[in-house]
Amino acid sequence: MSSIRYAVLSLLAREPLSGYDIKQYMNNRIGPFWKVGSNQVYPELAKLEEEGLVKLQGVEQLTYRPARKLYEITDAGREALVLWTLEPGGAENVRDDFLLKAYNSWLVEPEKMKAQIAEIKKQHEKKLAVYQAKVEELAAQLDPSDRSDPLASSISVVEFGVEYERLYIAWCERLMKKL
Amino acid sequence: MSSIRYAVLSLLAREPLSGYDIKQYMNNRIGPFWKVGSNQVYPELAKLEEEGLVKLQGVEQLTYRPARKLYEITDAGREALVLWTLEPGGAENVRDDFLLKAYNSWLVEPEKMKAQIAEIKKQHEKKLAVYQAKVEELAAQLDPSDRSDPLASSISVVEFGVEYERLYIAWCERLMKKL
DNA sequence: AGCATCATGTAACTTGTTACATGATTGT
DNA sequence: ACAATCATGTAACAAGTTACATGATGCT
Structure with a gap:
């Protein structure tokens, strides 16, 4: 299930982003339908990279800042995302x-x-x-x-x-x- | 936060129930705005009892069945529930x-x-x-x-x-x- | 014969939240 | 001086999900 994995891919399918960007987007842009912490984004990106669904496009390094690692989606990633999008899933409940x-x-x-x-x-x-x-x-x-x-x-x-x-x-x- | 605690109290504020009842009610009656598993209900009931927010009203024992433990809310429990109900809380997001x-x-x-x-x-x-x-x-x-x-x-x-x-x-x- | 219901509970696992750590820069 | 922003990540904890275990009854 783990939907952040697909949330990450959904964003990367549109443009290359860093982990930090992804976090920001999720907390403002998509909805706010998702809120994520860095602890979810970074390990997930690492896993996705390992699985070949995502790859490092480049690293932007300014001396006075931590390296900014830009990721892009791969063909396999896009395929996985489409598959998930078309996967049947049940109606969820509200929980407020x-x-x-x-x-x-x-x-x-x-x-x-x-x-x-x-x-x-x-x-x-x-x-x-x-x-x-x-x-x-x-x-x-x-x-x-x-x-x-x-x-x-x-x-x-x-x-x-x-x-x-x-x-x-x-x-x-x-x-x-x-x- | 742990809202099941208050979901349990909310139901017991209306009528005495067993853990099994509570589980059923949550999965059908309240909304379905909550789904809970037995693993959440039973330990929570035990904790609530320990804290004096809930107490055992009686045990219905049919020979061929596990004992049915009926719980009722206490005054302290009702008070805690009212307090929580009036507690400020932020608007939540959808996450579907x-x-x-x-x-x-x-x-x-x-x-x-x-x-x-x-x-x-x-x-x-x-x-x-x-x-x-x-x-x-x-x-x-x-x-x-x-x-x-x-x-x-x-x-x-x-x-x-x-x-x-x-x-x-x-x-x-x-x-x-x-x- | 096999599955659903009643009724309690535990165990293992996956998610999600909060807080921490680093460290320069920019804004108040 | 102090907080926020950028940017990565880890650690500790809380909450939620799925599956298991027991065991009789009743329905198909």
């Missing part, structure tokens, strides 16, 4: 702590619960704004004549984020009204 | 493998991708049906005169599930059209 908290609304004073809901609503509004900006940014760069522009896929994914946050916010509002 | 697969749409043949999308769309439709049935079932039992009926909270959570699945399905449809 706040839903569990909402499940306990009946136990707490309505006023306190409302404050709690308002707070996470605010956070989702922030996320929504980020995703919306990202969609616009990507849409501006998109080449509509290109049938297989990676950007189109990126946009779809971020749009999911936009819709998800909208749903979340609307749900929070309804929750508050009910209390 | 299929989104990552969608991110790679541009790499694969549109026809194959469409089949893939259709498949997981079907799965989400199944989930939607389950959640909808659950909402109706709960709504029928709800006592509208009771201002703090736990069922109201349950319904809100499952409604989130309904809306989420609808969003997912609509998104899949749009994805397919774009390819």
Whole structure:
């Protein structure tokens, strides 16, 4: 299963990157649908290289900095990624702590619960704004004549984020009204 | 963080249950927003008992079966649960493998991708049906005169599930059209 | 005969999170 | 002076998954 392996390949399929870049991208760019730590990225890159799915393109060495190791995907890597993308997989569940908290609304004073809901609503509004900006940014760069522009896929994914946050916010509002 | 601890308490706050029940409830009833294995439930119950948040209410022993240990929440447990519910917490991210697969749409043949999308769309439709049935079932039992009926909270959570699945399905449809 | 359910639990393994370590540069 | 950023990586821990073990009943 280990999906970071494929998350790494997904990014490298678009452009060569360093481990550091990959980490940054995952924590901002893809969604944020994934958060990873360096401890996952670097060992995974090493494994992928060993397996020939990825290879070192070059090392950028500035004297005052650690070497920046740029990786690129190989044909085998791209193949593995396509295979995984088409692999059947089950629908996943949500698993959000706040839903569990909402499940306990009946136990707490309505006023306190409302404050709690308002707070996470605010956070989702922030996320929504980020995703919306990202969609616009990507849409501006998109080449509509290109049938297989990676950007189109990126946009779809971020749009999911936009819709998800909208749903979340609307749900929070309804929750508050009910209390 | 360890949210199963609170998931266990959330269920026990409503009615006494055995470890087995808790496992079943989590995998069907709450959402399915959580899936847990027995390896998580039983040790957690033991820990909670040690800490006095939960206590053994009784043991139901049929000769031909393992003893069924019924647990109930204590006052301390209820208090800890309320505290956690009101604790501030950040908005979480989605983390769904299929989104990552969608991110790679541009790499694969549109026809194959469409089949893939259709498949997981079907799965989400199944989930939607389950959640909808659950909402109706709960709504029928709800006592509208009771201002703090736990069922109201349950319904809100499952409604989130309904809306989420609808969003997912609509998104899949749009994805397919774009390819 | 074989599998699912009830009911407890343990063991082994894979993931994910948090924190640490190094060390120059750039911004406040 | 102090924190953040770049850039690699390791270590320790927490959480989640899969499989196993027991053993009777009941269904196909």
